[in-house]
Amino acid sequence: MAIPTHTLNDGSTLPAIGFGTYPLEGEAAVSAIVSAIEAGYRLLDTAVNYGNEAEVGEAVRACGLPREELLVASKIPGRDHGYDDAIASVHGSLERLGLDYLDLHLVHWPNPSVGKYAEAWRALVDLKEQGLVRSIGVSNFTEAHLRRVIDETGVTPAVNQIELHPYFPQVEMRAVNERLGIQTESWSPLGKRQAPFAESAVAAAAAAHDVSPGQVILRWQVQLGAVPIPKSATPERQRANLDVFGFELDDAEMAAITALGRPDGRLFGGDPDTHEEM
Numbered sequence: 001m002a003i004p005t006h007t008l009n010d011g012s013t014l015p016a017i018g019f020g021t022y023p024l025e026g027e028a029a030v031s032a033i034v035s036a037i038e039a040g041y042r043l044l045d046t047a048v049n050y051g052n053e054a055e056v057g058e059a060v061r062a063c064g065l066p067r068e069e070l071l072v073a074s075k076i077p078g079r080d081h082g083y084d085d086a087i088a089s090v091h092g093s094l095e096r097l098g099l100d101y102l103d104l105h106l107v108h109w110p111n112p113s114v115g116k117y118a119e120a121w122r123a124l125v126d127l128k129e130q131g132l133v134r135s136i137g138v139s140n141f142t143e144a145h146l147r148r149v150i151d152e153t154g155v156t157p158a159v160n161q162i163e164l165h166p167y168f169p170q171v172e173m174r175a176v177n178e179r180l181g182i183q184t185e186s187w188s189p190l191g192k193r194q195a196p197f198a199e200s201a202v203a204a205a206a207a208a209h210d211v212s213p214g215q216v217i218l219r220w221q222v223q224l225g226a227v228p229i230p231k232s233a234t235p236e237r238q239r240a241n242l243d244v245f246g247f248e249l250d251d252a253e254m255a256a257i258t259a260l261g262r263p264d265g266r267l268f269g270g271d272p273d274t275h276e277e278m
């Protein structure tokens with residue numbers, strides 16, 4: 001199955017859906033990631049703080065595909081926001097992954113009280129120029145955080161990976177990203193343990209299209225223009241989650257799912273202005 005792609009603001013392409021790897025670890029992670037690649041995923045999402053970059057690298061080598069057919073994405077943790085620390089952090093990621101370049105690297109959280117996310121961003125700008133990272137982006141950035149890094153460097157992130165699922169559809173942040181030419185990626189795209197599979201807006205669309213509730217939610221993500229990165233350790237779910245390009249939700253179905261959104265819909269209170277991760 002060919003996965004459609006988005007063209008990023010730096011000219012690179014990103015698959016319309018990727019594979020999330022948190023909290024997979026150890027041998028189980030390697031086999032789950034290999035099975036995801038066999039199912040057709042080409043974009044793998046990891047982070048220093050997931051503690052599984054080595055496993056992602058092992059899966060990339062074990063899967064039998066040429067390196068250039070896969071896109072590997074990782075993230076700089078909050079404790080490494082100083083410029084030199086950020087440079088060292090990305091080199092550390094490459095070492096653990098056993099790769100000589102990353103396809104995408106993000107600043108994981110802005111941690112505004114520390115106030116150094118723009119330094120981390122400058123480091124990514126320089127690493128991209130050196131060819132160590134093909135595309136650079138951010139995660140959990142608000143409009144103010146985005147504007148600051150753009151103002152300070154003149155370089156707009158290619159991607160902003162944000163919490164996005166039916167209970168938190170991020171109408172405003174999606175519009176901000178779009179206005180700035182930034183591709184939205186969705187973390188916890190199904191809604192993780194609070195996945196709204198039983199909500200009538202989701203269940204009715206699943207019945208109408210003869211697909212699962214999970215496929216409806218991921219199709220909603222795709223039609224929003226966001227790139228979801230669902231995680232599953234289960235090969236059947238991995239395949240089902242990727243199989244969302246053979247049906248289309250109509251406007252009413254899309255609107256009904258977006259209407260599940262609520263102000264307190266975040267999974268764990270991860271407001272980027274206040275929630276910090278080191």
Ligand SMILES: NC(=O)c1ccc[n+]([C@@H]2O[C@H](COP(=O)([O-])OP(=O)(O)OC[C@H]3O[C@@H](n4cnc5c(N)ncnc54)[C@H](OP(=O)(O)O)[C@@H]3O)[C@@H](O)[C@H]2O)c1
Pocket residue numbers: 019020021022023045046108139140161162186187188189190191192193214215229230231232233234237240241
């Ligand atoms: N940037 C950030 O700050 C940030 C934060 C959180 C997450 N992330 C990234 O986003 C990725 C995805 O988010 P997530 O793992 O939190 O949430 P998610 O992908 O929305 O949900 C994953 C959970 O749903 C289950 N699941 C998957 N497919 C299913 C299906 N078709 N039907 C029923 N259950 C299903 C999985 O269980 P099984 O494994 O048993 O199938 C797992 O428990 C992470 O892996 C990580 O890469 C980024």
